[in-house]
Amino acid sequence: MYDDGIIISAISLKRIMKSLLILTDFSEAAFRAAEYACGIAPLLQVDRFILYHAYQTYVGGTEIPIIEDSHEVYLASMESLGLQHDRLSTLAGPGVKIEMMAREGLLTDTIAAYAEQENIAAIVMGVSGKSGLEALLLGSVTAEILKTSTVPVLVVPGDALVGRPVKTVVFATDLKDVNHLSAARLDDFLGAFKAQLYIVNVGGETDEKYRPETFEAITDLHRLLEKYNPTFGYISRDDVVDGILSYAKERQASMIISVPKKHGGFSALFHKSISKKLAYNSNVPLLFLPGLE
Incomplete structure (x- = not known):
């Protein structure tokens, strides 16, 4: 049922198990997932984190849709990523390089291709106990990422140890x-x-x-x-x-x-x-x- 094409060499394994793509919306649930990633990084021989945030400049759901300035939203996103970077630096240790990426667009439209392009070992995302419409929407994002991702996805609950x-x-x-x-x-x-x-x-x-x-x-x-x-x-x-x-x-x-x-x-x-x-x-x-x- 399995062929030799599935087997990879130790050298190839070391190359693959190197980078984790950590999704963040700047919530504490997302940071919890990043903290968890710091704990398993040495086991996976990871030496690179990419903190990834997807933002939108078009805000619907109101009588008059709001279109925000793309450059300003980008700068605000990078500033928030910088704060997360600083919080994680000590936890990740000197052996892990932390990069930041903010991109405009829907997360589910951009993340799969980006993860494959960057040769990511796993996507890491947080989830917290939600209810009602918020849970439905966040759950749909999780499900869509799982369906489209060609790399492993690690979902970390908000109360994970x-x-x-x-x-x-x-x-x-x-x-x-x-x-x-x-x-x-x-x-x-x-x-x-x-x-x-x-x-x-x-x-x-x-x-x-x-x-x-x-x-x-x-x-x-x-x-x-x-x-x-x-x-x-x-x-x-x-x-x-x-x-x-x-x-x-x-x-x-x-x-x-x-x-x-x-x-x-x-x-x-x-x-x-x-x-x-x-x-x-x-x-x-x-x-x-x-x-x-």
Whole structure:
């Protein structure tokens, strides 16, 4: 199911795992995500942060739309980025270079291409407990980034513990994503964290647990990840989010990993609403790995 094209050399790994793109809207939730990134940077051999802010000069939603001066908005954005830079410098340490980027446009329209252009190891973004329309809009941004990104996306909840070692990782899968799994990318992070790995197969209460293709997928995953001595589990819940979070909580997980689909939106497990609910209900970081085309 996997070919040699997925395997990358140690030299290539070092080149890839170098830069983190940290999205910020200057909120404390965004800064929390940046703080978390400082803690894992040495493990990932990261020596470069890019603080990225997308701004708009057209403000709608009023009777008369407001068009702000683009240069003034840019200068204000760079000033705010500078304040975040200063706050992060001590936390990141002297070995990490922090760059700043402010660009006009919708975040979801610009971020995927920029991340690929800059050879980013992962996009880091924060999320805080919201409600109503604000949660809907922010959740939609998160879902759109997950759908379009060709690099891993790390979503850090506002109440995630900063500085906590990544000791236990839960890889949540419906086993339909195995064909799309980038073995190299998963290995990048698991190898860096050296954490206890739990693989949990998530299914609905009416799903068949022991279909032949299920055994085949489990066998392939075990072969792929055997060096991490994974523990396999199965949960049967119609409320997928509750099932994943309960399983992760019982095992004191430091991080949850999943693989969104590229074709036809997300899989039945990790479609937009599920991903959004995970992000807004989890108190541990969520790492979304892009699937293979």
